[in-house]
Amino acid sequence: MGTGSVAVVVPGHITAPSWDLYELSIACAVFGTPQRDLADPWYELRLCGTGEDGSGPAGAGFALRTPHGLDDLVGAGTVIVPSVPDACVEEGEPLPPALITALRRAYDSGARMVSLCNGAFALAEAGLLDGRPATAHWMHTAQLAERYPKVRVDDSVLYVDDGDVLTSAGLTAGLDLCLHLVRRDLGAHIANQLARRMVVPAHRPGGQAQFIDLAVPHADDDRLSPVLDWARAHLDGPLTVQDLARRASMSPRTFYRRLHAATGTTPLQWILNQRLGRAQSLLESTDLPIERISELSGLGTANNLRHHFLKQFGVPPGHYRRAFPPGNQP
Template sequence: MSAGTVAVVVPEDIGVPSWDLYELSIPCTVFGKPQPDLADPWYDLRLCAMDEGAAGDSPGTGGDSPAGAGLSLRTRHGLDDLIGADTVIVPSVPDPCVENGKPLPPKLITALRDAHDAGARIVSLCTGAFALAEAGLLDGRRATAHWMHTGQLATRYPKVRVDDSVLYVDEGDVLTSAGLTAGLDLCLHLVRRDLGAHIANQLARRMVVPAHRTGGQAQFIDLAVPATADQGLGPVLEWARAHLDEPLTVDDLARRAAMSPRTFYRHLQAATGTTPLRWLLNQRLGRAQSLLETTGLPIEKVAELSGLGTANNLRHHFLKHIGVSPGDYRRAFPEAAPV
């Protein structure tokens, strides 16, 4: 008895610009490679061709499903094999179906409805949510997709409660994710649901990815420091990063840079694209993230060392800018060293 049957829809033109081979590879990597020391047997993976000509009676027979230049996929399964699967995963749908509103293949929509009616858990990665919405599986539900496409999703399917800020949404029997790596987060979340946190964490470790990023974490978090800074600002910014646990003001930084506050503001904004206060907040959030990831320090101490003052203030900024609480963020890194 396997950990469950996972059926992945293989589109007719996977690998050309309309489709993303990366998102097809995610469920294949998570569910398709046996992990006998974690759970034996592992999942039973089915690749189900949308093109009937790509499905044959045995592996390696039947037509080819194009997968970009020089590649082809063959599978013995078709859309009929979605029925009876425990989980059905739909990777990205073609760009024209998203951008121009062209209809999705009716045979796919019917198969998704039938699989859901038969008790399957239905999952979309990125713009695969358009297929779930077309099938009516997202009506009245909260759902997400890549932030570049959530506006179109909300406009075309007004019955769907689209959330453009999260990595993934778990509605029980229907789950949706944002694009690219968020699809990996969702697949690991499924392993966590099915087999427990320990196995999911061990699998994530083997894949060299965070053990668990909660679905509510923000899709886009701009805490980056520019690769280069204005030559006159470099030393003062390095000094500021070394003193984040101290009270710092724009006047303090301007004085250290031998500039007026107004000139410092202008130079920093030109060099980093943000204001001095926003830059400081980003650095402090980055410091807090690092401490949460790598140490077992109490939340109050993390807030103090990152210059955010109190645990309540740290929580406020984490929820506002990162989308999760400090505690939830830390739980994605269970190996943090106690101090």
């Protein structure tokens, strides 16, 4: 297995109905469905069973059998733990020792380690989150922090990218993290195209709040959408909260509150995220100089672009362009 290989830990038995299937299916959908028109080769997916026999009370769920076992985690470029049994989280039942050993061996062999939802408990048990920032579903973060005090648990974010170890909150946050991995590996253009095919938002930053107040009247949502679409089309010009609020026929305070409720971020941060996304796209799809890209994305000077780009993505624009050069996109 090479750097584009993804090994997913699959439990032997899943209780139905269960959210565990959702996180598992996310990993399979993103990494296991070839998108050769976007990138060829695509990821190589391996489903690795934990060695459980799938036994359980009749009618309690179903067994899963996989062609690979825990030994196949070693050598993978990325290892994903979508979930662990609820009893291990809520009742403190021990995780399978063979799983913990395999996770440590995979990390020692150079794998990028990823957890979705309560899969963070497995990474924490393996000691891979000690001293690191991490998250999980907000319903379980208190238990994670209590059980593993060396982990710097953050219950307010969608996902945490700590380089070679990444964790996410539950359900759709797991999809955000998987798309983030594609973005890291293959670039923003391919990640955006994949998100479009999956009919999901192209990019939600990991620092966005886990729980967003969705009790926003539909009429207000309808007033926000055209304003945000207009803003995306005018990123190269000055954009202020006052201007956007006026277009939405709201006071600045009401606009701030409505946008934060709908997106989990502030208007200024939303605008900055859109501008950085525009800069990413231009870096990948054009050979325009950095100065011109900073102007078209509304970030002003090249120094301002470099500052925000480095803070958001961990690399300067020039390094990003060398990793995803123009002309490589389908």
